[in-house]
Amino acid sequence: MSQTSQATADPTVIEDKSSFIIAISEFWKSYRKNKPAIVGTIIVLFFILLAIFANFIAPQGINDQNIANRLQPPSPAHWFGTDDFGRDIFSRILFGARLSLRVGFLSVIGSIIVGTLLGVLAGYFGKALDVVISRVFDILLAFPSILLSIAIVAILGPSLNNALVAIAIVNVPVFGRLVRSRVLTVKEEEYVMAARSIGMGDMRIIFHHVLPNSIAPIIVQGTLNIATAILDAAGLGFLGMGAQAPLPEWGKMLSDSREYIQNAPWTVLFPGLAIVLVVVGFNLIGDGLRDALDPRMKN
Template structure:
Protein backbone atom coordinates (compact mmCIF):
# COMPACT_ATOMS: atom_id res chain seq x y z
CA UNK A 1 0.00 0.00 0.00
CA UNK A 2 2.84 2.37 0.92
CA UNK A 3 4.64 1.56 -2.34
CA UNK A 4 1.46 2.35 -4.31
CA UNK A 5 1.13 5.72 -2.59
CA UNK A 6 4.76 6.55 -3.39
CA UNK A 7 4.28 5.62 -7.04
CA UNK A 8 1.19 7.81 -7.22
CA UNK A 9 3.06 10.73 -5.69
CA UNK A 10 5.91 10.29 -8.14
CA UNK A 11 3.47 10.34 -11.07
CA UNK A 12 1.87 13.51 -9.71
CA UNK A 13 5.33 15.10 -9.43
CA UNK A 14 6.13 14.25 -13.02
CA UNK A 15 2.83 15.75 -14.12
CA UNK A 16 3.56 18.93 -12.19
CA UNK A 17 6.99 19.28 -13.78
CA UNK A 18 5.71 18.51 -17.26
CA UNK A 19 4.19 21.91 -18.12
CA UNK A 20 7.24 23.80 -16.81
CA UNK A 21 9.66 21.65 -18.78
CA UNK A 22 7.49 22.04 -21.86
CA UNK A 23 7.37 25.82 -21.43
CA UNK A 24 11.16 26.02 -21.09
CA UNK A 25 11.60 23.84 -24.17
CA UNK A 26 9.23 26.02 -26.18
CA UNK A 27 11.01 29.16 -24.98
CA UNK A 28 14.46 27.83 -25.94
CA UNK A 29 13.20 26.63 -29.32
CA UNK A 30 11.78 30.08 -30.09
CA UNK A 31 14.79 31.95 -28.69
CA UNK A 32 17.46 30.02 -30.59
CA UNK A 33 15.69 30.67 -33.90
CA UNK A 34 16.37 34.37 -33.40
CA UNK A 35 19.96 34.69 -34.66
CA UNK A 36 20.49 38.30 -33.52
CA UNK A 37 19.33 37.29 -30.03
CA UNK A 38 21.87 34.45 -29.96
CA UNK A 39 24.58 36.91 -31.01
CA UNK A 40 23.46 39.30 -28.27
CA UNK A 41 23.48 36.53 -25.68
CA UNK A 42 26.99 35.57 -26.81
CA UNK A 43 28.20 39.17 -26.37
CA UNK A 44 26.65 39.39 -22.92
CA UNK A 45 28.14 36.04 -21.91
CA UNK A 46 31.55 37.22 -23.15
CA UNK A 47 31.48 40.30 -20.91
CA UNK A 48 30.17 38.29 -17.96
CA UNK A 49 33.13 35.92 -18.34
CA UNK A 50 35.47 38.92 -18.47
CA UNK A 51 33.95 40.31 -15.29
CA UNK A 52 33.96 37.02 -13.37
CA UNK A 53 37.49 36.01 -14.33
CA UNK A 54 39.00 39.52 -14.59
CA UNK A 55 41.73 38.72 -12.08
CA UNK A 56 42.98 35.85 -14.26
CA UNK A 57 42.41 37.47 -17.65
CA UNK A 58 43.91 40.92 -17.08
CA UNK A 59 47.70 40.85 -17.66
CA UNK A 60 48.35 43.78 -15.30
CA UNK A 61 46.81 45.56 -12.35
CA UNK A 62 44.36 48.36 -13.04
CA UNK A 63 46.59 50.98 -11.39
CA UNK A 64 50.03 49.69 -12.41
CA UNK A 65 51.69 52.83 -13.83
CA UNK A 66 54.74 53.23 -16.01
CA UNK A 67 55.23 56.79 -17.17
CA UNK A 68 57.88 55.66 -19.67
CA UNK A 69 55.24 53.93 -21.82
CA UNK A 70 52.43 56.46 -21.50
CA UNK A 71 50.09 56.73 -24.53
CA UNK A 72 51.76 53.74 -26.18
CA UNK A 73 49.75 52.37 -29.15
CA UNK A 74 48.45 48.77 -29.20
CA UNK A 75 51.26 46.22 -29.29
CA UNK A 76 52.07 42.65 -28.37
CA UNK A 77 52.92 43.82 -24.84
CA UNK A 78 49.82 46.00 -24.43
CA UNK A 79 47.03 44.70 -26.67
CA UNK A 80 44.90 47.86 -26.50
CA UNK A 81 47.70 50.33 -25.76
CA UNK A 82 48.30 52.40 -22.63
CA UNK A 83 46.71 55.55 -21.22
CA UNK A 84 48.23 58.84 -20.10
CA UNK A 85 49.58 57.24 -16.91
CA UNK A 86 51.08 54.25 -18.69
CA UNK A 87 48.35 51.88 -17.45
CA UNK A 88 47.31 48.92 -19.57
CA UNK A 89 43.96 49.77 -21.21
CA UNK A 90 42.98 46.12 -21.79
CA UNK A 91 43.35 45.34 -18.08
CA UNK A 92 41.29 48.38 -17.13
CA UNK A 93 38.52 47.50 -19.60
CA UNK A 94 38.40 43.93 -18.27
CA UNK A 95 38.04 45.12 -14.67
CA UNK A 96 35.68 47.85 -15.85
CA UNK A 97 33.30 45.11 -16.99
CA UNK A 98 32.84 44.23 -13.30
CA UNK A 99 31.78 47.77 -12.44
CA UNK A 100 29.50 48.30 -15.44
CA UNK A 101 27.71 44.95 -15.10
CA UNK A 102 27.36 45.38 -11.34
CA UNK A 103 25.69 48.74 -11.83
CA UNK A 104 23.49 47.38 -14.61
CA UNK A 105 22.28 44.30 -12.74
CA UNK A 106 21.92 45.79 -9.26
CA UNK A 107 20.20 48.96 -10.48
CA UNK A 108 17.67 46.96 -12.49
CA UNK A 109 17.09 44.46 -9.68
CA UNK A 110 16.39 47.33 -7.29
CA UNK A 111 14.06 48.96 -9.83
CA UNK A 112 12.20 45.68 -10.38
CA UNK A 113 11.72 45.05 -6.66
CA UNK A 114 10.33 48.49 -5.80
CA UNK A 115 8.59 49.02 -9.13
CA UNK A 116 6.85 45.65 -8.92
CA UNK A 117 5.80 46.26 -5.32
CA UNK A 118 4.28 49.66 -6.12
CA UNK A 119 2.76 48.43 -9.38
CA UNK A 120 1.05 45.46 -7.74
CA UNK A 121 -0.35 47.62 -4.93
CA UNK A 122 -1.62 50.24 -7.37
CA UNK A 123 -3.12 47.79 -9.84
CA UNK A 124 -4.65 45.35 -7.37
CA UNK A 125 -6.14 47.69 -4.78
CA UNK A 126 -6.88 50.63 -7.10
CA UNK A 127 -8.90 53.70 -6.06
CA UNK A 128 -7.03 56.30 -3.99
CA UNK A 129 -3.89 54.18 -3.63
CA UNK A 130 -3.69 53.74 -7.39
CA UNK A 131 -4.09 57.49 -7.93
CA UNK A 132 -1.30 58.41 -5.51
CA UNK A 133 1.19 55.84 -6.84
CA UNK A 134 0.37 56.62 -10.48
CA UNK A 135 0.93 60.37 -9.91
CA UNK A 136 4.26 59.52 -8.26
CA UNK A 137 5.24 57.59 -11.39
CA UNK A 138 4.14 60.48 -13.59
CA UNK A 139 6.29 62.93 -11.64
CA UNK A 140 9.39 60.78 -12.05
CA UNK A 141 8.69 60.21 -15.75
CA UNK A 142 8.24 63.94 -16.34
CA UNK A 143 12.01 64.43 -16.10
CA UNK A 144 14.55 63.10 -18.64
CA UNK A 145 16.20 60.11 -16.99
CA UNK A 146 19.77 61.41 -17.23
CA UNK A 147 18.82 64.81 -15.77
CA UNK A 148 16.96 63.19 -12.88
CA UNK A 149 19.96 60.92 -12.28
CA UNK A 150 22.27 63.95 -12.22
CA UNK A 151 19.98 65.70 -9.74
CA UNK A 152 19.91 62.69 -7.41
CA UNK A 153 23.68 62.21 -7.56
CA UNK A 154 24.16 65.92 -6.92
CA UNK A 155 22.25 65.51 -3.66
CA UNK A 156 23.89 62.23 -2.63
CA UNK A 157 27.39 63.06 -3.85
CA UNK A 158 29.38 61.75 -6.84
CA UNK A 159 30.27 58.07 -6.54
CA UNK A 160 29.57 54.81 -8.31
CA UNK A 161 27.24 53.57 -5.57
CA UNK A 162 25.23 56.78 -5.58
CA UNK A 163 25.00 56.60 -9.36
CA UNK A 164 23.63 53.06 -8.96
CA UNK A 165 20.98 54.32 -6.51
CA UNK A 166 20.04 57.18 -8.83
CA UNK A 167 19.65 54.89 -11.85
CA UNK A 168 17.53 52.47 -9.81
CA UNK A 169 15.20 55.27 -8.66
CA UNK A 170 14.83 56.63 -12.19
CA UNK A 171 13.76 53.22 -13.52
CA UNK A 172 11.23 52.40 -10.79
CA UNK A 173 8.24 53.92 -12.68
CA UNK A 174 9.14 51.98 -15.83
CA UNK A 175 8.56 48.67 -14.07
CA UNK A 176 5.82 50.03 -11.85
CA UNK A 177 3.62 51.09 -14.74
CA UNK A 178 4.34 47.87 -16.63
CA UNK A 179 3.34 45.69 -13.68
CA UNK A 180 0.32 47.86 -12.88
CA UNK A 181 -1.05 47.47 -16.41
CA UNK A 182 -0.60 43.69 -16.26
CA UNK A 183 -2.22 43.43 -12.83
CA UNK A 184 -5.24 45.42 -14.00
CA UNK A 185 -5.75 42.82 -16.73
CA UNK A 186 -4.92 39.67 -14.76
CA UNK A 187 -7.03 40.49 -11.70
CA UNK A 188 -10.20 40.39 -13.83
CA UNK A 189 -9.52 36.85 -15.05
CA UNK A 190 -12.01 34.17 -14.04
CA UNK A 191 -9.57 32.18 -11.92
CA UNK A 192 -8.82 35.28 -9.82
CA UNK A 193 -12.54 35.86 -9.29
CA UNK A 194 -12.89 32.20 -8.33
CA UNK A 195 -9.99 32.48 -5.86
CA UNK A 196 -11.68 35.41 -4.16
CA UNK A 197 -15.01 33.57 -4.05
CA UNK A 198 -13.52 30.69 -2.06
CA UNK A 199 -12.03 33.09 0.48
CA UNK A 200 -8.39 33.17 -0.65
CA UNK A 201 -6.56 36.15 0.88
CA UNK A 202 -5.13 39.02 -1.10
CA UNK A 203 -1.53 38.07 -0.27
CA UNK A 204 -1.97 34.51 -1.58
CA UNK A 205 -3.75 35.73 -4.70
CA UNK A 206 -0.97 38.24 -5.44
CA UNK A 207 1.95 35.85 -4.91
CA UNK A 208 0.35 32.66 -6.24
CA UNK A 209 -1.55 34.03 -9.23
CA UNK A 210 -1.02 37.72 -10.02
CA UNK A 211 2.78 37.93 -9.98
CA UNK A 212 3.53 34.64 -11.83
CA UNK A 213 1.21 35.73 -14.66
CA UNK A 214 2.58 39.28 -14.81
CA UNK A 215 6.32 38.73 -14.67
CA UNK A 216 7.21 37.73 -18.26
CA UNK A 217 7.19 41.32 -19.61
CA UNK A 218 9.17 42.42 -16.55
CA UNK A 219 11.97 39.98 -17.48
CA UNK A 220 12.10 41.37 -21.01
CA UNK A 221 12.04 44.99 -19.84
CA UNK A 222 14.66 44.24 -17.23
CA UNK A 223 17.06 42.87 -19.83
CA UNK A 224 16.61 45.96 -21.97
CA UNK A 225 16.99 48.26 -18.97
CA UNK A 226 20.32 46.71 -18.02
CA UNK A 227 21.69 48.20 -21.23
CA UNK A 228 20.13 51.56 -20.37
CA UNK A 229 21.54 51.43 -16.83
CA UNK A 230 25.05 50.70 -18.11
CA UNK A 231 24.73 53.58 -20.57
CA UNK A 232 23.49 55.95 -17.85
CA UNK A 233 26.32 54.91 -15.53
CA UNK A 234 28.83 55.59 -18.31
CA UNK A 235 27.20 59.00 -18.93
CA UNK A 236 27.39 59.92 -15.25
CA UNK A 237 31.00 58.71 -15.13
CA UNK A 238 31.84 60.81 -18.18
CA UNK A 239 30.38 63.88 -16.45
CA UNK A 240 32.39 63.17 -13.31
CA UNK A 241 29.31 62.28 -11.23
CA UNK A 242 29.61 58.50 -11.28
CA UNK A 243 32.69 56.38 -10.66
CA UNK A 244 35.67 58.45 -9.58
CA UNK A 245 39.29 58.04 -10.77
CA UNK A 246 41.20 55.78 -10.60
CA UNK A 247 38.23 53.36 -10.87
CA UNK A 248 38.32 51.74 -14.34
CA UNK A 249 34.68 52.49 -15.20
CA UNK A 250 34.29 52.86 -18.94
CA UNK A 251 32.59 56.27 -18.89
CA UNK A 252 35.24 57.61 -16.53
CA UNK A 253 37.95 56.25 -18.83
CA UNK A 254 36.36 58.10 -21.75
CA UNK A 255 36.23 61.33 -19.78
CA UNK A 256 39.88 61.09 -18.72
CA UNK A 257 41.07 60.34 -22.27
CA UNK A 258 38.97 62.73 -24.36
CA UNK A 259 41.82 65.26 -24.57
CA UNK A 260 43.99 62.62 -26.28
CA UNK A 261 41.47 61.71 -28.98
CA UNK A 262 43.64 63.14 -31.78
CA UNK A 263 47.11 61.90 -30.83
CA UNK A 264 46.11 58.71 -28.95
CA UNK A 265 42.67 57.68 -30.27
CA UNK A 266 42.93 54.15 -28.83
CA UNK A 267 42.49 55.57 -25.31
CA UNK A 268 38.96 56.63 -26.30
CA UNK A 269 38.14 54.02 -28.95
CA UNK A 270 38.33 50.85 -26.86
CA UNK A 271 36.37 51.98 -23.76
CA UNK A 272 33.72 53.41 -26.10
CA UNK A 273 33.64 50.18 -28.09
CA UNK A 274 33.14 48.18 -24.88
CA UNK A 275 30.12 50.33 -23.98
CA UNK A 276 28.64 49.95 -27.46
CA UNK A 277 29.10 46.18 -27.55
CA UNK A 278 27.60 45.44 -24.16
CA UNK A 279 24.61 47.75 -24.79
CA UNK A 280 23.97 46.20 -28.21
CA UNK A 281 24.30 42.72 -26.69
CA UNK A 282 21.67 43.33 -24.02
CA UNK A 283 19.33 45.01 -26.51
CA UNK A 284 19.54 42.11 -28.97
CA UNK A 285 19.04 39.57 -26.21
CA UNK A 286 16.11 41.55 -24.81
CA UNK A 287 14.42 41.64 -28.21
CA UNK A 288 14.87 37.87 -28.46
CA UNK A 289 13.39 37.32 -25.02
CA UNK A 290 10.40 39.47 -25.92
CA UNK A 291 9.74 37.50 -29.08
CA UNK A 292 10.16 34.15 -27.29
CA UNK A 293 8.01 35.01 -24.27
CA UNK A 294 5.24 36.95 -26.02
CA UNK A 295 2.59 34.49 -27.22
CA UNK A 296 1.44 37.01 -29.83
CA UNK A 297 4.79 36.63 -31.61
CA UNK A 298 4.36 32.88 -32.02
CA UNK A 299 2.83 31.25 -35.07
Protein backbone atom coordinates (compact mmCIF):
# COMPACT_ATOMS: atom_id res chain seq x y z
CA MET A 1 0.00 0.00 0.00
CA SER A 2 1.30 3.48 -0.91
CA GLN A 3 2.05 6.17 1.60
CA THR A 4 -0.90 8.20 0.25
CA SER A 5 -3.28 5.34 0.91
CA GLN A 6 -1.89 4.86 4.39
CA ALA A 7 -2.34 8.56 5.16
CA THR A 8 -5.90 8.44 3.85
CA ALA A 9 -6.69 5.45 6.00
CA ASP A 10 -5.03 6.90 9.10
CA PRO A 11 -7.34 5.82 11.97
CA THR A 12 -6.39 8.92 13.99
CA VAL A 13 -7.65 11.25 11.26
CA ILE A 14 -10.84 9.20 10.85
CA GLU A 15 -11.40 9.22 14.61
CA ASP A 16 -10.91 12.99 14.80
CA LYS A 17 -13.44 13.59 12.00
CA SER A 18 -15.89 11.21 13.62
CA SER A 19 -15.53 12.91 17.01
CA PHE A 20 -16.08 16.32 15.41
CA ILE A 21 -19.26 15.15 13.66
CA ILE A 22 -20.56 13.61 16.88
CA ALA A 23 -19.82 16.83 18.80
CA ILE A 24 -21.69 18.93 16.22
CA SER A 25 -24.61 16.51 16.31
CA GLU A 26 -24.78 16.59 20.11
CA PHE A 27 -24.57 20.39 20.10
CA TRP A 28 -27.44 20.72 17.63
CA LYS A 29 -29.62 18.27 19.56
CA SER A 30 -29.10 20.30 22.70
CA TYR A 31 -29.48 23.69 21.01
CA ARG A 32 -32.71 22.91 19.15
CA LYS A 33 -34.40 21.85 22.39
CA ASN A 34 -33.94 25.40 23.66
CA LYS A 35 -37.07 27.11 22.30
CA PRO A 36 -36.05 30.67 23.26
CA ALA A 37 -32.73 30.15 21.44
CA ILE A 38 -34.57 29.01 18.30
CA VAL A 39 -36.80 32.09 18.52
CA GLY A 40 -33.69 34.27 18.85
CA THR A 41 -32.11 32.56 15.85
CA ILE A 42 -35.21 33.20 13.74
CA ILE A 43 -35.26 36.88 14.77
CA VAL A 44 -31.58 37.41 13.95
CA LEU A 45 -31.77 35.52 10.64
CA PHE A 46 -34.84 37.57 9.74
CA PHE A 47 -32.96 40.85 10.23
CA ILE A 48 -29.89 39.52 8.43
CA LEU A 49 -32.04 38.63 5.41
CA LEU A 50 -33.68 42.06 5.54
CA ALA A 51 -30.23 43.67 5.54
CA ILE A 52 -28.99 41.52 2.64
CA PHE A 53 -32.04 42.10 0.44
CA ALA A 54 -32.76 45.69 1.50
CA ASN A 55 -32.17 46.95 -2.04
CA PHE A 56 -34.98 44.72 -3.32
CA ILE A 57 -37.40 45.11 -0.39
CA ALA A 58 -37.18 48.84 0.33
CA PRO A 59 -39.98 50.71 -1.45
CA GLN A 60 -37.99 53.96 -1.56
CA GLY A 61 -34.45 55.23 -1.28
CA ILE A 62 -33.17 56.03 2.18
CA ASN A 63 -32.68 59.71 1.33
CA ASP A 64 -35.71 60.27 -0.93
CA GLN A 65 -37.34 63.34 0.58
CA ASN A 66 -40.89 64.58 0.12
CA ILE A 67 -41.65 67.47 2.45
CA ALA A 68 -45.31 67.36 1.48
CA ASN A 69 -45.54 63.89 3.08
CA ARG A 70 -43.52 64.65 6.23
CA LEU A 71 -44.59 62.95 9.46
CA GLN A 72 -47.24 60.82 7.78
CA PRO A 73 -48.60 57.97 9.95
CA PRO A 74 -48.23 54.31 8.86
CA SER A 75 -50.25 53.56 5.74
CA PRO A 76 -50.21 51.19 2.73
CA ALA A 77 -47.95 53.71 0.97
CA HIS A 78 -45.57 53.99 3.92
CA TRP A 79 -45.79 50.96 6.20
CA PHE A 80 -43.92 52.59 9.07
CA GLY A 81 -44.85 56.17 8.22
CA THR A 82 -42.48 58.98 7.26
CA ASP A 83 -40.03 61.15 9.20
CA ASP A 84 -39.68 64.92 9.40
CA PHE A 85 -38.14 65.03 5.91
CA GLY A 86 -40.80 62.84 4.36
CA ARG A 87 -38.44 59.88 4.07
CA ASP A 88 -39.86 56.36 4.28
CA ILE A 89 -39.05 54.97 7.75
CA PHE A 90 -39.47 51.34 6.67
CA SER A 91 -36.80 51.75 3.97
CA ARG A 92 -34.44 53.47 6.40
CA ILE A 93 -34.86 50.72 9.00
CA LEU A 94 -34.03 48.08 6.40
CA PHE A 95 -30.78 49.78 5.44
CA GLY A 96 -30.14 50.65 9.09
CA ALA A 97 -30.05 46.91 9.79
CA ARG A 98 -26.94 46.71 7.61
CA LEU A 99 -25.20 49.39 9.64
CA SER A 100 -26.14 48.03 13.06
CA LEU A 101 -25.28 44.42 12.21
CA ARG A 102 -22.01 45.48 10.59
CA VAL A 103 -20.99 47.38 13.71
CA GLY A 104 -22.03 44.47 15.91
CA PHE A 105 -20.18 41.76 13.99
CA LEU A 106 -17.02 43.67 13.02
CA SER A 107 -16.46 45.24 16.44
CA VAL A 108 -16.83 41.89 18.17
CA ILE A 109 -14.56 40.14 15.66
CA GLY A 110 -11.91 42.79 16.28
CA SER A 111 -12.33 42.47 20.04
CA ILE A 112 -12.04 38.69 19.87
CA ILE A 113 -8.85 38.78 17.78
CA VAL A 114 -7.03 41.31 19.97
CA GLY A 115 -8.49 40.07 23.26
CA THR A 116 -7.64 36.44 22.49
CA LEU A 117 -4.08 37.33 21.54
CA LEU A 118 -3.51 39.31 24.74
CA GLY A 119 -5.33 36.73 26.87
CA VAL A 120 -3.20 33.88 25.52
CA LEU A 121 0.01 35.84 26.08
CA ALA A 122 -0.99 36.73 29.63
CA GLY A 123 -2.31 33.30 30.60
CA TYR A 124 0.23 31.04 28.90
CA PHE A 125 3.49 32.90 29.41
CA GLY A 126 2.55 34.66 32.65
CA LYS A 127 5.08 36.49 34.83
CA ALA A 128 5.70 40.17 34.05
CA LEU A 129 3.76 39.98 30.78
CA ASP A 130 0.69 38.76 32.64
CA VAL A 131 0.97 41.57 35.19
CA VAL A 132 1.23 44.30 32.55
CA ILE A 133 -1.62 42.99 30.37
CA SER A 134 -3.88 42.33 33.35
CA ARG A 135 -3.35 45.86 34.70
CA VAL A 136 -4.24 47.31 31.30
CA PHE A 137 -7.45 45.24 31.33
CA ASP A 138 -8.24 46.46 34.85
CA ILE A 139 -7.79 50.10 33.82
CA LEU A 140 -10.07 49.74 30.79
CA LEU A 141 -12.71 47.90 32.82
CA ALA A 142 -12.67 50.62 35.49
CA PHE A 143 -14.54 52.95 33.11
CA PRO A 144 -18.21 52.48 32.17
CA SER A 145 -18.23 51.16 28.61
CA ILE A 146 -20.36 53.93 27.14
CA LEU A 147 -18.23 56.66 28.75
CA LEU A 148 -15.01 55.09 27.49
CA SER A 149 -16.56 54.76 24.02
CA ILE A 150 -17.54 58.44 24.06
CA ALA A 151 -14.01 59.42 25.10
CA ILE A 152 -12.44 57.39 22.28
CA VAL A 153 -14.86 58.74 19.67
CA ALA A 154 -14.24 62.29 20.95
CA ILE A 155 -10.54 61.76 20.24
CA LEU A 156 -11.00 60.06 16.86
CA GLY A 157 -13.94 62.18 15.70
CA PRO A 158 -17.68 61.38 15.44
CA SER A 159 -18.42 58.79 12.74
CA LEU A 160 -19.83 55.29 12.45
CA ASN A 161 -16.42 53.74 11.72
CA ASN A 162 -14.82 55.46 14.71
CA ALA A 163 -17.71 54.28 16.86
CA LEU A 164 -16.99 50.75 15.63
CA VAL A 165 -13.34 51.10 16.63
CA ALA A 166 -14.28 52.51 20.04
CA ILE A 167 -16.70 49.67 20.76
CA ALA A 168 -14.08 47.10 19.73
CA ILE A 169 -11.48 48.64 22.06
CA VAL A 170 -13.93 48.74 24.97
CA ASN A 171 -14.71 45.03 24.58
CA VAL A 172 -11.10 43.82 24.28
CA PRO A 173 -10.61 43.33 28.07
CA VAL A 174 -13.83 41.29 28.26
CA PHE A 175 -12.45 38.67 25.89
CA GLY A 176 -8.89 39.08 27.16
CA ARG A 177 -9.79 38.19 30.73
CA LEU A 178 -12.07 35.36 29.59
CA VAL A 179 -9.34 33.79 27.45
CA ARG A 180 -6.68 34.33 30.12
CA SER A 181 -8.71 32.51 32.77
CA ARG A 182 -9.43 29.67 30.37
CA VAL A 183 -5.78 29.37 29.32
CA LEU A 184 -4.65 29.24 32.95
CA THR A 185 -6.88 26.20 33.40
CA VAL A 186 -6.16 24.42 30.13
CA LYS A 187 -2.37 24.72 30.29
CA GLU A 188 -2.33 22.65 33.48
CA GLU A 189 -4.24 19.76 31.92
CA GLU A 190 -2.43 16.44 31.51
CA TYR A 191 -2.60 16.40 27.71
CA VAL A 192 -0.84 19.79 27.58
CA MET A 193 1.85 18.60 29.98
CA ALA A 194 2.26 15.46 27.87
CA ALA A 195 2.66 17.54 24.71
CA ARG A 196 5.26 19.70 26.43
CA SER A 197 7.14 16.63 27.68
CA ILE A 198 7.58 15.24 24.17
CA GLY A 199 9.11 18.51 23.00
CA MET A 200 6.13 20.20 21.34
CA GLY A 201 6.75 23.95 20.99
CA ASP A 202 4.71 26.63 22.68
CA MET A 203 3.05 27.81 19.46
CA ARG A 204 1.95 24.29 18.54
CA ILE A 205 0.59 23.72 22.03
CA ILE A 206 -1.33 27.01 21.90
CA PHE A 207 -2.87 26.37 18.47
CA HIS A 208 -3.41 22.61 18.82
CA HIS A 209 -4.52 22.34 22.45
CA VAL A 210 -5.08 25.63 24.27
CA LEU A 211 -7.15 27.62 21.76
CA PRO A 212 -9.37 24.72 20.56
CA ASN A 213 -10.31 24.03 24.18
CA SER A 214 -11.04 27.70 24.85
CA ILE A 215 -13.27 28.40 21.86
CA ALA A 216 -16.67 27.58 23.43
CA PRO A 217 -16.77 30.43 25.99
CA ILE A 218 -15.43 32.83 23.34
CA ILE A 219 -18.33 31.97 21.01
CA VAL A 220 -20.90 32.45 23.77
CA GLN A 221 -19.41 35.75 24.96
CA GLY A 222 -19.03 36.96 21.39
CA THR A 223 -22.71 36.37 20.63
CA LEU A 224 -23.77 38.24 23.75
CA ASN A 225 -21.37 41.07 22.98
CA ILE A 226 -22.85 41.58 19.52
CA ALA A 227 -26.05 42.64 21.27
CA THR A 228 -24.06 44.96 23.55
CA ALA A 229 -22.17 46.42 20.58
CA ILE A 230 -25.43 47.20 18.74
CA LEU A 231 -26.76 48.92 21.86
CA ASP A 232 -23.54 50.92 22.26
CA ALA A 233 -23.61 51.96 18.60
CA ALA A 234 -27.22 53.08 18.99
CA GLY A 235 -26.30 55.00 22.14
CA LEU A 236 -23.42 56.76 20.43
CA GLY A 237 -25.62 57.54 17.44
CA PHE A 238 -28.29 58.95 19.73
CA LEU A 239 -25.72 61.21 21.37
CA GLY A 240 -24.43 62.39 18.00
CA MET A 241 -21.09 60.62 18.46
CA GLY A 242 -21.72 57.71 16.10
CA ALA A 243 -23.34 57.63 12.67
CA GLN A 244 -23.84 61.05 11.13
CA ALA A 245 -26.68 62.29 8.92
CA PRO A 246 -27.98 61.13 6.53
CA LEU A 247 -27.01 57.54 7.48
CA PRO A 248 -30.09 55.57 8.64
CA GLU A 249 -28.51 54.14 11.78
CA TRP A 250 -31.20 53.21 14.31
CA GLY A 251 -29.79 55.24 17.21
CA LYS A 252 -29.40 58.29 14.97
CA MET A 253 -33.00 57.85 13.80
CA LEU A 254 -34.15 57.89 17.43
CA SER A 255 -32.14 61.04 18.08
CA ASP A 256 -33.55 62.83 15.03
CA SER A 257 -37.13 61.91 15.97
CA ARG A 258 -37.17 62.55 19.72
CA GLU A 259 -38.81 65.96 19.38
CA TYR A 260 -41.70 64.36 17.50
CA ILE A 261 -42.38 61.62 20.04
CA GLN A 262 -45.78 63.10 20.97
CA ASN A 263 -47.02 64.22 17.56
CA ALA A 264 -45.51 61.37 15.51
CA PRO A 265 -44.65 58.49 17.87
CA TRP A 266 -44.11 56.05 14.98
CA THR A 267 -40.86 57.87 14.11
CA VAL A 268 -39.44 56.62 17.43
CA LEU A 269 -41.43 53.40 17.85
CA PHE A 270 -40.16 51.43 14.86
CA PRO A 271 -36.41 52.16 15.14
CA GLY A 272 -36.60 51.45 18.87
CA LEU A 273 -38.48 48.21 18.24
CA ALA A 274 -35.85 47.13 15.71
CA ILE A 275 -33.08 47.66 18.30
CA VAL A 276 -35.00 45.74 20.96
CA LEU A 277 -35.75 42.77 18.69
CA VAL A 278 -32.17 42.37 17.43
CA VAL A 279 -30.66 42.72 20.91
CA VAL A 280 -33.14 40.23 22.39
CA GLY A 281 -32.46 37.84 19.51
CA PHE A 282 -28.70 37.81 20.08
CA ASN A 283 -29.14 37.48 23.84
CA LEU A 284 -31.41 34.45 23.36
CA ILE A 285 -28.88 32.88 21.00
CA GLY A 286 -26.08 33.53 23.49
CA ASP A 287 -28.03 31.88 26.29
CA GLY A 288 -28.79 28.91 24.05
CA LEU A 289 -25.16 28.52 23.03
CA ARG A 290 -24.06 28.67 26.66
CA ASP A 291 -26.52 25.94 27.62
CA ALA A 292 -25.52 23.76 24.66
CA LEU A 293 -21.74 24.20 24.93
CA ASP A 294 -21.31 24.19 28.71
CA PRO A 295 -21.11 20.58 29.98
CA ARG A 296 -22.36 21.73 33.39
CA MET A 297 -25.67 22.76 31.80
CA LYS A 298 -26.33 19.41 30.13
CA ASN A 299 -28.42 18.07 32.97
